[in-house]
Amino acid sequence: MSCSSPSQREEAAGERRNMTLVVGYALSPKKVDSFITPSLLNHAQTHGVRLIPIDLSLPLLNQGPPFHCILHKLSHPTWESQLAEFSSRYPTLPIIDPPRAVRRLHDRLSMLQVVSHLHLPDSDSAPCSFGIPDQIPVLNTTHFQNLLDNCDVEYPVIAKPSASNGTAKSHQMYLVFNLEGLRKLGSELEPPFVLQQFVNHGGVVFKVYVVGDHVHCVRRDSLPDYDSDNNLGLLPFSQISNLAGGDRGMGEARAAMPPERLVSDLAGGLRDALELNLFNFDLIRDNRKSKGGTDHYQIIDINYFPGYAKMPNYEAVFTDFLLRHLLHRHNPPPTEEV
Numbered sequence: 151m152s153c154s155s156p157s158q159r160e161e162a163a164g165e166r167r168n169m170t171l172v173v174g175y176a177l178s179p180k181k182v183d184s185f186i187t188p189s190l191l192n193h194a195q196t197h198g199v200r201l202i203p204i205d206l207s208l209p210l211l212n213q214g215p216p217f218h219c220i221l222h223k224l225s226h227p228t229w230e231s232q233l234a235e236f237s238s239r240y241p242t243l244p245i246i247d248p249p250r251a252v253r254r255l256h257d258r259l260s261m262l263q264v265v266s267h268l269h270l271p272d273s274d275s276a277p278c279s280f281g282i283p284d285q286i287p288v289l290n291t292t293h294f295q296n297l298l299d300n301c302d303v304e305y306p307v308i309a310k311p312s313a314s315n316g317t318a319k320s321h322q323m324y325l326v327f328n329l330e331g332l333r334k335l336g337s338e339l340e341p342p343f344v345l346q347q348f349v350n351h352g353g354v355v356f357k358v359y360v361v362g363d364h365v366h367c368v369r370r371d372s373l374p375d376y377d378s379d380n381n382l383g384l385l386p387f388s389q390i391s392n393l394a395g396g397d398r399g400m401g402e403a404r405a406a407m408p409p410e411r412l413v414s415d416l417a418g419g420l421r422d423a424l425e426l427n428l429f430n431f432d433l434i435r436d437n438r439k440s441k442g443g444t445d446h447y448q449i450i451d452i453n454y455f456p457g458y459a460k461m462p463n464y465e466a467v468f469t470d471f472l473l474r475h476l477l478h479r480h481n482p483p484p485t486e487e488v
């Protein structure tokens with residue numbers, strides 16, 4: 151509990167405005183290359199934010215200078231236990247974002263569960279609705295065998311590994327067109343995975359990037375609509391919207407952007423429900439359910455700390471987020487040497 155008065159808090163915020171905020175980051179080498187660019191470091195430094203790498207080979211508690219905040223996208227047990235130890239020593243120091251909240255996005259079922267509980271404020275402009283595609287969790291081989299025996303899958307479906315943990319394997323998906331394809335899937339993908347209803351969406355996916363209060367939506371190419379003449383049983387694919395020229399506009403000309411109000415309401419609703427500041431989500435317009443002037447959107451994926459460097463002006467957006475997040479906190483930074 152903070153015992154400081156409003157005037158003390160103002161004073162503390164004032165002091166912090168004149169000092170450099172130190173942000174320790176723990177990211178994979180690939181993420182460091184794409185995100186911690188010289189332009190981000192320079193922009194942040196000019197605005198009083200120093201980004202410092204955390205040395206994963208040393209105990210976090212022994213590292214300095216004292217951090218005002220920790221930024222991370224790592225989830226191995228050693229790192230999480232270091233963070234837990236650090237948080238119990240400095241309970242008010244912000245961890246962006248808390249591992250407990252990030253973990254929810256590591257499973258493709260739990261990441262979307264939160265969408266079902268979202269209630270957005272009514273909008274008078276552009277009526278639309280949202281949801282998630284139907285999905286069947288396949289937990290083990292017995293469960294998979296039951297599905298094959300009972301033939302109660304509505305094709306086409308996309309088989310997605312349950313784990314969404316940043317590995318190439320977690321992005322390896324399969325379009326399954328019929329029972330024959332489902333049989334073949336058995337020798338390609340080991341449970342646990344989900345079978346998610348394939349949704350015709352005009353070949354365009356909208357990616358909504360969230361950085362605290364900042365929301366930015368882009369359009370990318372996606373899988374084409376289902377063609378019933380296609381007699382392929384099973385079609386593997388991976389990171390379709392990230393392929394070179396992923397926004398080259400195959401479906402772009404036909405695809406209007408989703409209403410701004412829906413995008414910002416979904417972003418805000420998810421931010422609060424997930425208790426996360428850094429994420430993006432993939433949104434598609436469901437052609438079958440969009441009727442009578444009401445468009446229906448489906449959320450199909452949510453990613454922690456995505457590729458922000460693709461966002462225009464990300465250096466300013468991110469620095470501004472760090473400043474707001476740290477300066478508006480009521481608790482002063484730790485005074486003890488870290």
Ligand SMILES: O=P(O)(O)O[C@@H]1[C@@H](OP(=O)(O)O)[C@H](OP(=O)(O)O)[C@H](O)[C@H](OP(=O)(O)O)[C@H]1OP(=O)(O)O
Nearest residue numbers: 180181315316317389392451453454455456457458
């Ligand atoms: O590297 P990028 O820029 O392609 O970013 C990836 C994201 O692409 P996006 O920003 O949505 O286009 C990507 O989003 P998708 O899953 O492709 O929708 C993931 O967030 C990926 O992280 P991870 O492999 O799931 O841990 C992100 O990879 P990391 O940068 O975190 O390694």
Ligand SMILES: Nc1ncnc2c1ncn2[C@@H]1O[C@H](COP(=O)(O)OP(=O)(O)O)[C@@H](O)[C@H]1O
Nearest residue numbers: 283321346347348349355372373391432450451
């Ligand atoms: N239910 C779906 N219906 C239609 N297309 C989908 C569906 N789910 C995913 N896709 C397509 O597959 C791509 C990858 O799926 P996604 O769940 O976003 O996995 P990843 O985590 O690898 O990005 C999406 O960007 C979209 O193009």
Ligand SMILES: [Mg+2]
Nearest residue numbers: 432451452453
């Ligand atoms: Mg995705």
Ligand SMILES: [Mg+2]
Nearest residue numbers: 314451452453
């Ligand atoms: Mg993803």
